[in-house]
Amino acid sequence: MIVNRKKFLKTLGLVSVATLALPSKNIFGQTKTSRSNSTTDKSSSVIVLGGGLSGLYAANLLKKKGIQTLIVEASSRLGGRIMSVTNPSDQSVYDLGGEWIGDFHSLTRKLVNNLGLTLVRPNWNGSQSLWDINKFSLKSKENLEKLIEYQSKIPSNQIEGLDKISLFRYLRYQGFSDMELDELDLVVKSFYGESSKNISSYALLSSIESKKSLFQNFYKVEGGTQQIISKLANNLDSTDIILSDKAVSVSQSKDGVLVTLSSGRRLRANELICTLPAPAVSEIKFEPGLPREKIYGLLRIGYGRIHKEIVELNKPLLSPEKGEGIIDWILPNTDKVATLQITEGRAIALENSNSEIAEGLLNKSLGVQSAKSFLSLGQNREGFGTGAVSIYSPSTYGIKAELSSSVGPVHFAGEHLGEVPGTMEAAISSAILAVRKIS
Numbered sequence: 001m002i003v004n005r006k007k008f009l010k011t012l013g014l015v016s017v018a019t020l021a022l023p024s025k026n027i028f029g030q031t032k033t034s035r036s037n038s039t040t041d042k043s044s045s046v047i048v049l050g051g052g053l054s055g056l057y058a059a060n061l062l063k064k065k066g067i068q069t070l071i072v073e074a075s076s077r078l079g080g081r082i083m084s085v086t087n088p089s090d091q092s093v094y095d096l097g098g099e100w101i102g103d104f105h106s107l108t109r110k111l112v113n114n115l116g117l118t119l120v121r122p123n124w125n126g127s128q129s130l131w132d133i134n135k136f137s138l139k140s141k142e143n144l145e146k147l148i149e150y151q152s153k154i155p156s157n158q159i160e161g162l163d164k165i166s167l168f169r170y171l172r173y174q175g176f177s178d179m180e181l182d183e184l185d186l187v188v189k190s191f192y193g194e195s196s197k198n199i200s201s202y203a204l205l206s207s208i209e210s211k212k213s214l215f216q217n218f219y220k221v222e223g224g225t226q227q228i229i230s231k232l233a234n235n236l237d238s239t240d241i242i243l244s245d246k247a248v249s250v251s252q253s254k255d256g257v258l259v260t261l262s263s264g265r266r267l268r269a270n271e272l273i274c275t276l277p278a279p280a281v282s283e284i285k286f287e288p289g290l291p292r293e294k295i296y297g298l299l300r301i302g303y304g305r306i307h308k309e310i311v312e313l314n315k316p317l318l319s320p321e322k323g324e325g326i327i328d329w330i331l332p333n334t335d336k337v338a339t340l341q342i343t344e345g346r347a348i349a350l351e352n353s354n355s356e357i358a359e360g361l362l363n364k365s366l367g368v369q370s371a372k373s374f375l376s377l378g379q380n381r382e383g384f385g386t387g388a389v390s391i392y393s394p395s396t397y398g399i400k401a402e403l404s405s406s407v408g409p410v411h412f413a414g415e416h417l418g419e420v421p422g423t424m425e426a427a428i429s430s431a432i433l434a435v436r437k438i439s
């Protein structure tokens, strides 16, 4: 029987860990967090725009340096693209955003460890991967290894050439079969929310190199990734956090920066770290305006779409299965509860559908397996933005360096600017680089 989503949520009160973990909007006692028309000036040493992983980690690093910091977050919750939800009936926790941490994501693993959290392997029967290397011929396996190796040693004058073509076309040229290309594409979509047809070969090969653990072995945070966010926020007891107020303009003067929020409130600081995703940066009015090349760069970064739904299945599922219809993957959490992963335009179609249509689409795609109940459909994903991870399409080489450069006292960070874009590792590494620039 399909339980009506609204009824289910009402009965079980599915809530996000964020809501549970954060006491009130006035979390740290010093700051008004509600939208008000206050125009009070507030001074701080560094203003951090964005209360996702990158912003919170930057604020933690600044606090360690003894620098007074103020975080501005547009939505009513912290975490951005990280969100865990708890089913209060059994306290089980599921991730709707950032989840998987690879063997080689050393910064993330270190952070998880330092915060006293535990990493666990997914509870899958035998397999630790979505990547079935046995689907590849011996020659293709060797070729892929060689290409990954090649991109890391490629002379700089050849990088732009490799960057101009998509990985899909490049591998086809290298002799990969259609079946092999489709296999690779399904895994690429699950991590980038976008086809390898639309991602630069150079960007994707270098990302696969550093992400390769994601293709083979991965972990997740026991009890949900949102715990990283809660712990980072709890470390900031002396730091202000403003929620539910959006930065709309950033002006520079000889004394530093002045940030105006949508409520009209004005904040002053010596320096600023902007951790917002590219589309959100381009919405801010900078005074003086950002350099033209930076604006072009912001507009050229794309965002892949990944949508996750948590469902209770009719039949137990022990290992990941490829989906049908609009579903890319069905990933078991427990033997009865699974995460449905939907990507690209199908994710947009689902998000634009009302819950009745969405439920119908998902159930048709699940076929005989069908859902007993939908646990997260309709969950408010405020702060998620419209894209899951940044995409460097063909001919974008050089953009990251341009976007990472500071403009006076304004520094830039966020997932799209870190090492291994598309991951929490990137959000953390970009924060480290930005904090190093603070004088």
Ligand SMILES: Cc1cc2nc3c(=O)[nH]c(=O)nc-3n(C[C@H](O)[C@H](O)[C@H](O)COP(=O)(O)OP(=O)(O)OC[C@H]3O[C@@H](n4cnc5c(N)ncnc54)[C@H](O)[C@@H]3O)c2cc1C
Binding pocket: 049, 050, 051, 052, 053, 054, 055, 072, 073, 074, 075, 078, 079, 080, 081, 082, 096, 097, 098, 099, 100, 101, 245, 246, 247, 248, 275, 276, 277, 280, 284, 306, 307, 308, 382, 383, 384, 385, 387, 388, 389, 413, 414, 415, 416, 422, 423, 424, 425, 426, 427
């Ligand atoms: C569905 C999904 C699945 C994912 N899976 C994985 C995975 O398995 N492994 C992995 O490593 N990564 C994964 N990621 C990516 C990972 O979650 C992100 O890389 C990371 O969380 C990004 O952190 P961030 O701080 O850079 O950006 P965000 O989390 O986007 O933070 C930016 C914040 O800025 C706020 N904001 C926007 N505009 C303004 C404004 N004008 N003023 C103030 N605040 C503003 C937003 O509300 C947001 O909270 C996934 C992401 C999604 C969405």
